[in-house]
Every structure is written in structure tokens, then in C-alpha cells.
Amino acid sequence: MKLAAVVFLAASLSVGTADAARREKAEEPKIDYPDATRESPKAENSPRLGKQIQKMFDLYNEGEDMEGAIKIAEEVLASDRAKPYDRGVALMIAGNAALGVDDYGRAISYLERALEENALPNNNHYATMHTLASVYAQEDKIPEAVAMIDRMIAETKSKDPDVYGLKGGIHYNAGQYDLAIDAIKRAIELKTDGAPESNWLQMLMAAYNETGRDAEAVALAEQLQKQSPDDKRTLLNLASLYAQTDMTDKAAALLDDARSRGMLTEQKDYEILYAIYLNMDGKEADAAKVIQEGLDKGILKADAKTYTFLAQSLYFSDQVDAAIAAYQKAAPLASDGETALALSQILTNEDRNQEAKAAAQQALSKGLKKPGEAWMVIARSEYYMDNFEAAKVAYREAAKDPATRDQAQKALAQISR
Structure with missing residues (x-):
């Protein structure tokens, strides 16, 4: 479960204009971190940079020219007039704009510098921490992500469930499942305004599973x-x-x-179900039913694998004729001769000797790990069709394979008496 980068941009940042000042007096910004130990700095900016900063904001919020926003941010950073607050704002916007173009390396650099500047109001300072922790996690910088989110929690005494949800996700992705469980359970506990996020619950369930x-x-x-x-x-x-x-x-x-x-609308859905049935005693007929339905609906591919599982399911549920029909579909599609060999062995048991011989020959032509097994089928088929000389020839071929040598030699001795 990968963490998506979370981008925060507070609208209460001052840009140094008279209108902005009047708005700040008329609308006191909401304090997102009332228990923070950090004293929130005053937003003191350079009026001469106000238009540039406003333009930077506009480009970012419009979302069409992130590189343009970054360019203006760099101009602000290079200005001798820039105050710490101006620099903090520019770095924050540049970092978020870099995220907008999926440049996580630049984003991390800008956001780290925004925090080092230590000039942003608490709302933006800690929102930047939250974003940076998420980006660290996205880039598999787990120690940095854990340190950042823990620092944020320590400094803010946060009771925001999303903060603990992020912390749980970071620990989960790092394989730190016990820590993930603690954090996610805390997030769920703090989530009082509705149901917990589904991804928290999925991670919690998976973490429980991972820890036994x-x-x-x-x-x-x-x-x-x-x-x-x-x-x-x-x-x-x-x-x-x-x-x-x-x-x-x-x-x-x-x-x-x-x-x-x-x-169940996908191939893997049907495969999971029929595999479960095949691993249960006496459920082969159910497996066959599922496979046949998947084939009829076009959800399962009509390939060697599917027909082989169908054949096995039918055979072990005593539907022998249907199993043979399924094997006959599977054998030509298989990449080797193993499926045709299985077909030939079933046909032999059913005294369908001519068909068994043909299937065994097909198996040999496609290649087998143990070719002697196919020659044994051919030999028996010839024998039961009273073709004794042909049976001897086949047994001699089977004797060349170490896997069937002893069996073939014994059979050959018996029919040569």
C-alpha cells in the first residue's frame, strides 16, 4: 500500500497587500494546532515582493504552470529584499509545485529548506511537516518519514486522526506492523466525525495478519x-x-x-474459487462447475491450463467421459506432451486402446520429461489390441528410460515367453 503525497496549502498566508491585511483582521485564521509547543512566527513579509508572491500563488493554485510557480519562487529566494517569511512561503510553494510535476527529489529539498527557514506560521509549518513525511514515505525514506511524523506529533500534541493514519501507513510500508497497528488504532479512536478511512482498516487487517x-x-x-x-x-x-x-x-x-x-468478473476470481475447491475433499465436482461456468462466460481463457484443471476436476469426480473430452481440448494447446500423456493413461484405463496409443504418440512428439511412460502406454495398447510384436518394440523403447526400465523389462520378459 503506497502512500500518496499529501499537499497542503493554507489560504491564510499574507502577501503584503492592504487588502490582504484587511482580510486577516476581518477573518482570524483557524488554528489547526492549538497545542503546539512552537510559538507561531508573525507573518512579516516584504511589501515590494507582494506582487511576485501573489503571482506565484496564482500560478500554483491554477495548476497549469507549476514550473512557472517554481521560477518565481526562485526569484523571491534570490532577492535581497526577501525576509525569512518570504523565503519560507517561496520554499513551501516551490515544494508543493514540484510535487505537482512528480519531482519528488526537488520537492523534498524545497520542503526541508522551508522547515529550516522556521518562518512559516504554525498552520503552514506543520502542514509542511505532514507533507514532507508523506513524500519521504513515497520515496522509501522510512527513517526520515518516521522521524518527521513523530516530531510533528511531539511538537503539536496532535489529535488529528489523519496524522496517525499517515504514521500507521509509514510503519506499515516499512514492515513495522506492531507500530502500524498502534498508530492506526489511535487514528480510528480519534476519528469521531464519521467512519474510519477504509484504507486504515485494510492496513490494520493486513498488519494483524502479518503479525500472526x-x-x-x-x-x-x-x-x-x-x-x-x-x-x-x-x-x-x-x-x-x-x-x-x-x-x-x-x-x-x-x-x-x-x-x-x-x-466474480475476472479470471483470477474464478481461479481462486476453483483452486479452493480442488484443495477440499470431495469438492472436485464444484470445481468443475466453476471452471465450466468461467469458460462459458468467457472469463476463463480456453487454454491448456484451464482445460487441464477442468479435466482433473471431472476425472476425480468420476465424470470420466467428460474428463477425457476436456483433456482432448487441453492436449493440443499444451506447450509439452505431459497433458497428452495424462490423457493417454486415462484412455488406457478405459480400454480405448487405439485412442490411448494416438495420445501417447502425440505426447512423445511434443516432448516429455519421462518418455518411457508414453512408450509404456503404447506397449500396453498394442498388447491389448493383440499387436504383440509392436508391443515388444514399444517396451524396448520404454526400457531405454531409467524411469520405466525395470517395469518395461519385466513386461517384455512376460510377453516373450
């Missing part, structure tokens, strides 16, 4: 699925947890219900 707290992971996944029964991602997560925690019957029931409601 399976019962808590399943309980949370069940809660999420109950809240959003038609959310496919939530349903698949729960099914995956059921499968991982040896509750395959629940996984199968959940996914089969989703299938009946038309929620």
Missing part, C-alpha cells in the same frame, strides 16, 4: 465485509484470510455466493 494475530484480522475483515457486502475487494480479502487460516469451507461459501451474485 489471525483472529483479530478475521474479525475485522468480517466486520468490513458485513458493512460493505457488495465491495469486491473487501470480500476477496476476507476469503483470502479464511483460506490462510484453514477455514477453506468459509472461503468457498463466501466466494461461491459472490459468484452467484455476479461479483
Whole structure:
């Protein structure tokens, strides 16, 4: 779960004009960090740079010319007239503008310098910290991200759930799952104005799973699925947890219900369900049903893999003729002869000797790891069709393969008496 960079831009920054001053007096800006230990600096800027800074703001807010905003920011930074506040504003805007063009390296540099300038009001100073922590995480600078978000929390005594949500995400991406759990649970606790963010809950569930707290992971996944029964991602997560925690019957029931409601719309959805059925005792017929439906709907590819799984499912549910038909579709599509070999062995068991011989020959032509197995099928087929000399020839070929040598030599000895 990658963290998206979070961009903050407060509208209460002073640009040095008389109108701006009047607006600041008329509208006291909201204090986002009332418990901050840092004393918020006064916004003292150079009036002569007001137009440039306003233009920089306009370009940024319009969103069409981020490089233009950065260019003006650099001009402000190069000006002898620039006060610390002007420099802080320019660096903050340049950093956010760099994010707007996905230049994370430049963004980090500007935002770090904005904090070092230490001249922005608290709202913007700490918003910049929040943004920088997120960008660090985006760039896999985990120690820096953790240090920045922890510094922000320590200095602001923040009770903002989004801050703890970000902290949880940083720890989660770093594989620090216990810390992620603590932070996300704190975010959920602080979120009093509505439901917790779904990505927090997904991360919490995954962190529980990663730390072996399976019962808590399943309980949370069940809660999420109950809240959003038609959310496919939530349903698949729960099914995956059921499968991982040896509750395959629940996984199968959940996914089969989703299938009946038309929620399984992708190849992998059907593959997950039929794989679960194939790993359950006595559920091969259900697997075959799912595979056939996936083929009929065009969701599963009509390829060697799918037809082979269909054939296996049918064969082990005693639907032998249907299994043979599926293998006959799979064998020509396979990249080697293993599928044709399996077909030939089933045909032999069914006394369909001419077909078995043909399938074994097809297997040899496509290549086998153990060619002797195909020659054994050919030899038996010839024998049961009373072609004894041809059977001997085939057994001699099978004897050349170490995997079937002993078996072939014994059979050859018996029919040569």
C-alpha cells in the first residue's frame, strides 16, 4: 500500500497587500494546532515582493504552470529584499509545485529548506511537516518519514486522526506492523466525525495478519465485509484470510455466493474459487462447475491450463467421459506432451486402446520429461489390441528410460515367453 503525497496549502498566508491585511483582521485564521509547543512566527513579509508572491500563488493554485510557480519562487529566494517569511512561503510553494510535476527529489529539498527557514506560521509549518513525511514515505525514506511524523506529533500534541493514519501507513510500508497497528488504532479512536478511512482498516487487517494475530484480522475483515457486502475487494480479502487460516469451507461459501451474485468478473476470481475447491475433499465436482461456468462466460481463457484443471476436476469426480473430452481440448494447446500423456493413461484405463496409443504418440512428439511412460502406454495398447510384436518394440523403447526400465523389462520378459 503506497502512500500518496499529501499537499497542503493554507489560504491564510499574507502577501503584503492592504487588502490582504484587511482580510486577516476581518477573518482570524483557524488554528489547526492549538497545542503546539512552537510559538507561531508573525507573518512579516516584504511589501515590494507582494506582487511576485501573489503571482506565484496564482500560478500554483491554477495548476497549469507549476514550473512557472517554481521560477518565481526562485526569484523571491534570490532577492535581497526577501525576509525569512518570504523565503519560507517561496520554499513551501516551490515544494508543493514540484510535487505537482512528480519531482519528488526537488520537492523534498524545497520542503526541508522551508522547515529550516522556521518562518512559516504554525498552520503552514506543520502542514509542511505532514507533507514532507508523506513524500519521504513515497520515496522509501522510512527513517526520515518516521522521524518527521513523530516530531510533528511531539511538537503539536496532535489529535488529528489523519496524522496517525499517515504514521500507521509509514510503519506499515516499512514492515513495522506492531507500530502500524498502534498508530492506526489511535487514528480510528480519534476519528469521531464519521467512519474510519477504509484504507486504515485494510492496513490494520493486513498488519494483524502479518503479525500472526489471525483472529483479530478475521474479525475485522468480517466486520468490513458485513458493512460493505457488495465491495469486491473487501470480500476477496476476507476469503483470502479464511483460506490462510484453514477455514477453506468459509472461503468457498463466501466466494461461491459472490459468484452467484455476479461479483466474480475476472479470471483470477474464478481461479481462486476453483483452486479452493480442488484443495477440499470431495469438492472436485464444484470445481468443475466453476471452471465450466468461467469458460462459458468467457472469463476463463480456453487454454491448456484451464482445460487441464477442468479435466482433473471431472476425472476425480468420476465424470470420466467428460474428463477425457476436456483433456482432448487441453492436449493440443499444451506447450509439452505431459497433458497428452495424462490423457493417454486415462484412455488406457478405459480400454480405448487405439485412442490411448494416438495420445501417447502425440505426447512423445511434443516432448516429455519421462518418455518411457508414453512408450509404456503404447506397449500396453498394442498388447491389448493383440499387436504383440509392436508391443515388444514399444517396451524396448520404454526400457531405454531409467524411469520405466525395470517395469518395461519385466513386461517384455512376460510377453516373450
